[in-house]
Amino acid sequence: MxxxxxxxxxxxxxxxxxxxxxxxxxxxxxxxxxxxxxxxxxxxxxxxxxxxxxxxxxxxxxxxxxxxxxxxxxxxxxxxxxxxxxxxxxxxxxxxxxxxxxxxxxxxxxxxxxxxxxxxxxxxxxxxxxxxxxxxxxxxxxxxxxxxxxxxxxxxxxxxPERQIRISEKPGAPEDNQEEEDEGLRDDLSFIGSHAFARMEGDIDKQRKLILQGQLSEAALQKQHQRNYNRWLCQARSEDLSDIASLKALYQTGVDNCGRTVMVVVGRNIPVTLIDMDKALLYFIHVMDHIAVKEYVLVYFHTLTSEYNHLDSDFLKKLYDVVDVKYKRNLKAVYFVHPTFRSKVSTWFFTTFSVSGLKDKIHHVDSLHQLFSAISPEQIDFPPFVLEYDARDVDFIVSGERAARENSHCYAPVRKMNDGEGWTDESPSEARGKMELELGQW
The missing domain is CATH 3.40.220.10 (Leucine Aminopeptidase, subunit E, domain 1)
Known part of the structure; x- marks a missing residue:
């Protein structure tokens, strides 16, 4: 010693x-x-x-x-x-x-x-x-x-927060100081039931029946949804999710041009048929709970995915229904990188008929060059295979740096081939309108 x-x-x-x-x-x-x-x-x-x-x-x-x-x-x-x-x-x-x-x-x-x-x-x-x-x-x-x-x-x-419980000295009495404490039994009785701790809650079975009948109030529905999310969150914090984490399918990287957190989802790293999707949902909540308190964007790499990597609409709908309202409120954009025609059709149907609140936030991005106009290259950690795939058609490093320098803004433009006359920029709303028209004809 x-x-x-x-x-x-x-x-x-x-x-x-x-x-x-x-x-x-x-x-x-x-x-x-x-x-x-x-x-x-x-x-x-x-x-x-x-x-x-x-x-x-x-x-x-x-x-x-x-x-x-x-x-x-x-x-x-x-x-x-x-x-x-x-x-x-x-x-x-x-x-x-x-x-x-x-x-x-x-x-x-x-x-x-x-x-x-x-x-x-x-x-x-x-x-x-x-x-x-x-x-x-x-x-x-x-x-x-x-x-x-x-x-x-x-x-x-x-x-x-759950432990910050306010406890008053006399739950049956008002919280204001009383100058005279012995004004009679009638005054004391008048306050019974007025304190928050004395309020009565309806039984859970009755509430569930009202939900089925569509009679439960909006506030009650929100409260029940919050309780349900908190249960998922508690389970996510206690469960061993190391097997899902090892897939490296979801991770935080830098910030976009507006200073918002960028979260990356790598589709090819999600073996849907080999993992427990409930654990995948728990891992998503575990990672995203503290991210979603502030504005953020999602970058989804659809690059080189197969049918074994595609998340079905039932799982996505369940995820959307389970997560807290802050996830939806603070999600500002979803960049769908390297989409296929099939994925565009699926996304259109899903956002039109299942979760319409996401429709205006989806941006299909055909190349990293487009993505760099919204997120600087050094702010994203790319899987090597994504870079290799994109490099077949685009000199992504030079183009990306130029786009980030000269055309920096919050949302990546949607690119569309203009009848052989070269690439043209379209706003997301214009491109979406054309896509819906094409889908309708199709």
């Missing part, structure tokens, strides 16, 4: 240190006045909230002890341990966020915070540090789209 035998004696006097706690000893033979000891949590996806809260407590309690001892500089090792199963990136978010929030409030007491990391952890810290400690306004602006939706409360502590 580098600190010497005295530290061992001090540790025995501490009588242990529980998860999330922090305890202080002298530095003895080390080049530090004090050593602050803490114990990081074990991580299980089923108990994610508890692990997040414990890890937050570790960093927060260490900083609090440093403040109480008037320590001007603090050095952190990485508290979360790979042996305990904590995902490095999630833990790094909590570490940086907690330190940032603490310094915002108590920054005058601490002059320097050092993160001592290994080579395995360095890349993650370098990637996430600009999100919480931007060195310039430009870096702050570029980092904003990558901040997670949950950034905790004012102190960086993870917040669970």
């Amino acid at each position: 580098l600190a010497g035998p005295d530290l061992k004696e001090d540790l025995q006097k501490l009588k242990g240190c529980r998860t999330g706690e922090a305890k202080l000893t002298k530095g003895f033979n080390l080049a530090a006045r004090f050593i602050i000891h803490t114990v990081g949590p074990k991580y299980k996806s089923r108990y994610r909230t508890a692990a997040e809260s414990s890890l937050y407590s570790c960093y927060r309690n260490v900083l609090q002890l440093a403040k109480e001892q008037s320590v001007s500089s603090v050095g952190f090792c990485v508290i979360n341990s790979a042996k305990r199963g904590y995902p490095l990136e999630d833990a790094t978010h909590i570490a940086l966020r907690t330190v940032r929030r603490f310094l915002e409030i108590h920054g005058h007491t601490i002059e320097k915070v050092v993160f001592a990391v290994s080579e395995l952890e360095e890349a993650t810290y370098q990637k996430l540090l600009p999100l919480y400690f931007p060195r310039s306004l430009k870096e702050e602006t570029l980092s904003l789209p990558y901040l997670p939706a949950d950034i905790g409360n004012a102190e960086g502590e993870p917040v669970v």
Whole structure:
């Protein structure tokens, strides 16, 4: 032990240190006045909230002890341990966020915070540090789209909305202060049933019958839909979805020309007949829940897909019905890259008769050159086979960079061959109108 035998004696006097706690000893033979000891949590996806809260407590309690001892500089090792199963990136978010929030409030007491990391952890810290400690306004602006939706409360502590329950002292009485408390039994009885906790909910069987009869109110339907989505979300957070994640069929990349998050779906990586589609739906919810709180766009690569990769309309309708309203409200565009005639027909029928709310957001994109006018090339991670396929007809690198430079806007134009006279740009609405006419004749 580098600190010497005295530290061992001090540790025995501490009588242990529980998860999330922090305890202080002298530095003895080390080049530090004090050593602050803490114990990081074990991580299980089923108990994610508890692990997040414990890890937050570790960093927060260490900083609090440093403040109480008037320590001007603090050095952190990485508290979360790979042996305990904590995902490095999630833990790094909590570490940086907690330190940032603490310094915002108590920054005058601490002059320097050092993160001592290994080579395995360095890349993650370098990637996430600009999100919480931007060195310039430009870096702050570029980092904003990558901040997670949950950034905790004012102190960086993870917040669970379901646990923020308001409890009043006397649920049967009004919340305003009463100057006279003994005005009689009649006054007390008049408030019974007026408080939120005393309101009665209709039974679930009756509500289901009303739904079948079309008599349930819009507000009640929305409430029921939210409850259903929350059940899916809870299951998505507790289920092991590593087999679906390994397909790399859905991932987040950069931002479009309007600063909106870009999500990529790779059709060829979805073996529909070989995977559990309910788990695929759970994975979609798990990934997208925090993305959909802000505006975003979807890029779907239909490139080189076969019949074994095509999602059927029943699954897509189920997904559309299950997801929260924020998914639909904040989805601004769907870029359908390398469509076939069959896929265009299927998309037209699906968006016309099943989910009409998506119809105006679908943009068929025949080449990456068109896509680059809405999303810069460096903002998308392309599967190699997509680039190879597109390179057969288009010099996508030169054309894409020129399009991104000279014709930058939020939506990619729809391209259509103009009777052998070359390529012409059409607005999505014009192209859609022509397509519907052609389909009607067909």
